[in-house]
Amino acid sequence: MDKILEVSGLSQIYGPGCDQCFTCTGPEFETNICKHCSSIVALHDLTFDLYKGEILGIMGESGSGKSTAVKCLYFDQMPFGGSAIFFNNKEQKHLFTLNPAQRRSLRNQHFGMVYQNPNLGLNFDISAGGNIAERLLMNRVLNYSEIRSRAHELLTRTEVLTERMDELPKNFSGGMQQRVQIAKALSTRPSLLFLDEVTTGLDLSVQAKILDLILEIQAELDTAMIVVTHDLGVTRLLAGRTLVMKYGRVVESGLTDQILEDPQHAYTQQLVASAL
């Protein structure tokens, strides 16, 4: 099995930060706010490996740092510390030492992101097809008819009515917007896809269909995925391994079925016990 991502010691602090930030926050202190400088320790010492074609779940409540982790890895923000190496065939890329152009190229070519809020992943002023076109154009596909046919193909695959390809996605339902987002993220066949609470806020039947779709695509394209969610059901269905986070720290990690059936940490036990 080939490793695709190696994250070590990833940390993020919002605020001025001080020497004691990391020693006075975390699950055992039941806070992520430093009492000395009032900074928020959003993430501390996140370390994990991700293999090709693997789905990793990151689970936790809001404020646990799970979205921060993904935002750092997708370059939406720069971390306070730590490193991440992306393996692309034989090439190794240290994510946080890349210059902005290299970061952009990784983001546009090899990574994909599906946000909880479609507003972040889609440009609502251009058509659904135009959104996919944008990502293809970034990757130097400069043939109009090729762009049209690939956008058509992707939207068919993600079950968006292709008659609506030239409409603005702001007029679509939430589930449909997520499908367009997924189609856009997949348009370059990325080797790493981030999914940030993608089914949160959707009807249960729509959620199930989207999760199905994600797994089908994962099986087809062998895309490695990092799935951020607060929903145990989503992790159970999608992820082979899961990290459980609280107050910016990983409290437990392991095989998903083990996390759910034999949780070791008090917090995970509580989380599993309180799930519907």
Next chain:
Amino acid sequence: MIRNQILSVENLSKSFFLHEQKKIIPSSSQINFKAYPGKLIALIGPTGAGKSSVLKCIYRTYQQTSGRIIYKTAAGDSVDLALASDHRVLELRRNEIGFVTQFLHTLPRQKTLDVVAMPLYQQGVSRQQGREQASKLLAELNIPKQLWEVPPATFSGGEKQRVNLARGLIASPRLLLLDEPTASLDAQTTDRVLRLIQRKKDQGTAMLAIFHHADLVKRIADDVVELTLPEKTH
């Protein structure tokens, strides 16, 4: 005759610590046995003796409390399943170790044929080949043909169980864990299942099983491991 064991469970104990209640709940303790290719070991004992826990510890759904679970891989390495990395366990699950539980977790839209063939897909077998093999197994297990292209979510308990069994058997794992594979089946279907299990044994699969009837143990098991109720510690 010297037989090469495929699995050696040594002093395996499992207990649960509930943080909320500050309580230790013992499940299985000091279990010892070995499993061999082509042989079926039945775990017997009263309810609450931790039979399922043993299977789950071997599959790493549970983290054992103490003891060793030494598995000999196809490549000839010895791996302690209690200590192996998550990725190693996932790889073994994909290629060598199967588990048929009493519950079927599937995706809402996945068709029965694909549910069954999934372990083959994961090993890189083509869709067409996978579906062919799945059809054979489903026919053998007496699942009506009109159900093959339907997701199993709406199936009866017995049908779901057979789908689950078919999925567990299809990839011919080297070690197969069976947790009450015939619990909700009628006598005729049970016979069919036992025939299938016997065939897998003949093909060299090592098996660990829990049956709900002593009769079944007599019919199919080569050896038994008896578990007793854990002593109440507190």
Next chain:
Amino acid sequence: MSSAINFAFLDEYAKREIRRSVLKAICIPGYQVPYSSREMPMGRGFGTGGLQLTLALIGEDDCLKVIDQGSDDSVNAVNLRKFVEMTCPGINTTTRLQEATLIQSRHRIPERPLLAHQILVLQVPYPDALVIVEPSEEKRKTMHGEADYSRLLVKLYEDIVKFKEITISHRYPTRINGHYIIDPSPIPRYDVPKLNQSESLTLLGAGREKKIYAVPPYCSAEPLAFNDVPFRIEDFTGANGERRTCMICSTSNSFLDEFIDEQGSRVYQCSDSDYCAQQQECVHG
């Protein structure tokens, strides 16, 4: 009087700063070089960017031609020419392209190809082609630096989806020397190919936006397009399928303006008045 105002109105420091910016613009074709656009005795938007370039470049042996929308005698062109004549004693002005060494223009590039000894100065209202897709200048600068123009192409894509063709008529985004995309000022699509591998230097000045950029001689200028939906210039084909001609000089190879005549019917004539006049001279001897 002559001692009160410096030659070419600007003081020598201002001229030198503009010339330095011009040199930088030539070195980085298509890059928008910021400069400290001076207050001119006319409102911004009346060609102050072009005028400052002209004033910084002009010398006593230069011959200037000023055009507005192809015409030498529209109000804007006349005013600018008079201003230069007034502040630059000794220079010559002309309406004949061949005599000019410096041509300041708005909305058109002359029909006849410019030569190596000539410099074309274009007045620019909006220098940044990316402004329609990105409001933040900081982000636009990054996009230019990385030659990230996918969002402009998305505009073209949406255009073709909606109208079956690219509908941009003026200010067509054009890639210079394979990197920076410029707004070539409000010239029609018809004039864009004239920038490509031109013998002359083209300088573009935006007074209000304080930017100077350049298309150096023999430099590539490619209009942004898809491989299978190529850039197309106005073809002036009439209802009868033939190319329309100028009603005055009868030429069929110039950019035409459309008018409604006294009878209420559409008529066409050359937009470049100097070119039209010279075509008539040829015909009538």
